[in-house]
Amino acid sequence: MDKALLRRGFYAVAALIIAALAVGLYKAKTDAARTDAHVRRLQQQIEQSEADLRALRAEIAELESPARIEALAEDRLGVTVGSESAVLPEAALARRLPPPRPQRRDE
Amino acid sequence: MKPLGAGTVFAPRESAIEALAEAAPARNRVRFLALGIFAVLLLLAGRAVQLALSGDPLAEPRRVAIAATPRADIVDRNGVLLATTLRAYVLTATPSRVWNAAETAAALHRVFPDLDRAATVRRLSDRSRQLVYLRRSLSEGERAQVHELGLAGIGFEAENRRVYPQGAMAAHVLGFTDIDLNPLAGVERGLDAQIRAAGEAGRTVRLSLDVRIQYALETELDAAARAAGASSAAGVLLDARTGEALALASWPRFNANDAGAASDTVRRDRVAGDVHELGSTIKPFTVAMALQEQVTSSGELFDLSQPFDIDGHVIEDHQPIRGLASLRDILARSSNVGAARLALRLGAARQRTYLERLGLTQPARLELGYNEAPLAPRTRGRRDVAGLGFGYGLAATPAALAGAYTVFANQGAVVAPTLIARAPDAEVERRQVFTPDVTRQVLSYLRAAVVDGTGRAADVSGLAVAGKTGTAEKWGAQSGYDDSRNFSSFAGVFPAHDPRYVIVVALDDTREGAAGGAVAAPVVARTLRRIAPMLGLRLEPGPAAR
Numbered sequence: 006m007d008k009a010l011l012r013r014g015f016y017a018v019a020a021l022i023i024a025a026l027a028v029g030l031y032k033a034k035t036d037a038a039r040t041d042a043h044v045r046r047l048q049q050q051i052e053q054s055e056a057d058l059r060a061l062r063a064e065i066a067e068l069e070s071p072a073r074i075e076a077l078a079e080d081r082l083g084v085t086v087g088s089e090s091a092v093l094p095e096a097a098l099a100r101r102l103p104p105p106r107p108q109r110r111d112e
Numbered sequence: 113m114k115p116l117g118a119g120t121v122f123a124p125r126e127s128a129i130e131a132l133a134e135a136a137p138a139r140n141r142v143r144f145l146a147l148g149i150f151a152v153l154l155l156l157a158g159r160a161v162q163l164a165l166s167g168d169p170l171a172e173p174r175r176v177a178i179a180a181t182p183r184a185d186i187v188d189r190n191g192v193l194l195a196t197t198l199r200a201y202v203l204t205a206t207p208s209r210v211w212n213a214a215e216t217a218a219a220l221h222r223v224f225p226d227l228d229r230a231a232t233v234r235r236l237s238d239r240s241r242q243l244v245y246l247r248r249s250l251s252e253g254e255r256a257q258v259h260e261l262g263l264a265g266i267g268f269e270a271e272n273r274r275v276y277p278q279g280a281m282a283a284h285v286l287g288f289t290d291i292d293l294n295p296l297a298g299v300e301r302g303l304d305a306q307i308r309a310a311g312e313a314g315r316t317v318r319l320s321l322d323v324r325i326q327y328a329l330e331t332e333l334d335a336a337a338r339a340a341g342a343s344s345a346a347g348v349l350l351d352a353r354t355g356e357a358l359a360l361a362s363w364p365r366f367n368a369n370d371a372g373a374a375s376d377t378v379r380r381d382r383v384a385g386d387v388h389e390l391g392s393t394i395k396p397f398t399v400a401m402a403l404q405e406q407v408t409s410s411g412e413l414f415d416l417s418q419p420f421d422i423d424g425h426v427i428e429d430h431q432p433i434r435g436l437a438s439l440r441d442i443l444a445r446s447s448n449v450g451a452a453r454l455a456l457r458l459g460a461a462r463q464r465t466y467l468e469r470l471g472l473t474q475p476a477r478l479e480l481g482y483n484e485a486p487l488a489p490r491t492r493g494r495r496d497v498a499g500l501g502f503g504y505g506l507a508a509t510p511a512a513l514a515g516a517y518t519v520f521a522n523q524g525a526v527v528a529p530t531l532i533a534r535a536p537d538a539e540v541e542r543r544q545v546f547t548p549d550v551t552r553q554v555l556s557y558l559r560a561a562v563v564d565g566t567g568r569a570a571d572v573s574g575l576a577v578a579g580k581t582g583t584a585e586k587w588g589a590q591s592g593y594d595d596s597r598n599f600s601s602f603a604g605v606f607p608a609h610d611p612r613y614v615i616v617v618a619l620d621d622t623r624e625g626a627a628g629g630a631v632a633a634p635v636v637a638r639t640l641r642r643i644a645p646m647l648g649l650r651l652e653p654g655p656a657a658r
Binding site: 015022029030062066067072 | 181185197278323
């Protein structure tokens with residue numbers, strides 16, 4: 006094969022490779038940037054959700070605090086600390102409990 | 113003009129041919145170089161294609177981080193949230209972008225009525241500053257309110273805020289931080305390193321407290337302290353086998369979310385931060401020391417009917433015991449004369465050794481950031497030794513006293529109190545002080561003190577409380593001991609047949625006649641009635657708690 010033709014072919018292949026390289030790198034870079042932005046967005050969402058979750062947990066803890074439960078129990082159920090409703094004789098307790106569960110054969 | 117002469121190009125001379133022959137190796141090197149560059153380009157192209165087609169190249173190394181916080185959540189032994197870090201905002205302003213400082217300040221004042229309007233106008237007008245901070249620790253709701261105002265030049269920066277969802281409950285234990293989350297008191301300070309490390313790792317710090325028990329103890333202590341007109345009060349409940357503190361109560365109380373509004377006196381931890389002469393709650397140790405050192409026996413009888421004169425200093429009992437008294441009587445009826453006699457038989461050196469081994473001469477080791485050191489001077493004479501026998505001349509914290517009482521639940525071994533929840537199989541450090549026989553003996557006397565002695569008000573039907581009351585007169589700088597001001601306490605263990613828990617209740621500066629049996633012992637009974645089911649202990653039906 007003619008040397009000049011070979012050289013031209015070589016140049017053409019090299020040019021193609023360089024072009025492919027440039028396009029590939031550009032695509033990789035843009036994909037990476039897009040992914041990075043997506044990851045950052047997700048990270049922010051996670052942080053926001055975590056912050057919301059923490060606030061909700063704190064609110065639950067406040068709502069379930071013994072002081073509030075005691076006040077609600079007194080107000081709505083009429084149960085006071087140390088009342089007869091809190092300390093029951095065993096017989097009274099038995100009357101309030103559901104009947105015993107029938108025993109199964111495998112128990 | 114001819115660019116090239118015919119002879120120059122097309123008719124090479126011999127010298128030119130020779131030159132070409134010489135240049136051949138150089139050309140080969142260029143070819144090799146070109147091939148090398150081509151190979152590198154090929155590799156790069158291949159990698160580029162791989163990167164372009166093989167999906168997200170960042171997916172592998174990047175992990176979704178756990179939301180780290182500067183300070184970890186603190187939870188009780190059952191996982192109930194006690195302290196957490198929430199997102200908050202700083203209200204900022206860029207003065208150069210504020211249109212009208214007065215109107216902006218007025219609008220902000222409507223949202224934050226306590227905001228200093230004149231100062232805000234001044235700051236908003238200060239164009240020499242790029243950014244000014246107007247207010248910190250804004251909640252999400254406050255931020256939204258300001259945001260809706262649509263004020264030019266007003267912005268927000270995110271920050272963290274420490275929040276205590278239980279409010280005033282366990283505030284002295286938890287402590288608090290400053291606005292920059294630097295720990296200032298309590299567990300926040302005592303466990304600062306652990307809290308920071310756990311925050312970074314996304315873990316929680318678990319305390320030994322149980323909020324249900326803490327609430328019951330605090331509520332009862334609050335009611336009793338108000339009724340007795342006390343200046344302060346403390347309550348301790350320990351799992352004596354492990355040393356875990358299930359409740360530590362200090363009175364007066366404050367809200368940890370607004371710690372700045374409380375005075376230093378109110379914020380002071382009374383459990384490990386206040387020392388007092390303990391009074392008669394020391395007597396069980398005096399009796400145990402005497403039995404351990406065999407300077408007495410359980411069968412010995414004493415004549416305690418007369419005051420006891422020691423080098424001109426007279427010791428007497430509030431209600432002298434008529435007839436002969438046993439060791440049981442000395443504790444059940446809280447005889448100062450009996451305890452003084454036993455202490456003198458022991459001597460200063462042995463007495464000191466036992467007090468040291470009980471942990472009453474060193475600060476407690478609770479993780480509260482600060483444990484007050486006891487005032488435990490060396491005894492200088494018979495009078496000091498005798499006084500120490502019934503609780504004078506040694507000032508310690510309620511936490512230290514509770515730690516010492518663990519001997520009655522551990523067959524004579526002392527276990528140091530802690531606020532950190534222990535794993536069920538964790539090894540507990542025990543230091544043997546008394547033999548199991550001596551401990552059992554003294555325990556039976558402590559039970560007698562509750563059944564028919566000075567601690568009757570602490571008795572709870574079915575729970576078998578064993579303990580000792582204490583009423584120490586307060587020391588006045590000028591007047592000496594003042595019998596109109598008392599430090600009234602009760603220290604005990606339960607259930608007496610197999611003790612597992614230690615309880616200490618102490619009220620400071622109670623009125624004349626407000627003995628430990630009258631003001632502290634009832635707190636114990638009321639608290640135990642409330643918490644017994646939480647501890648898996650069964651009560652017998654009895655009179656209502658109040």
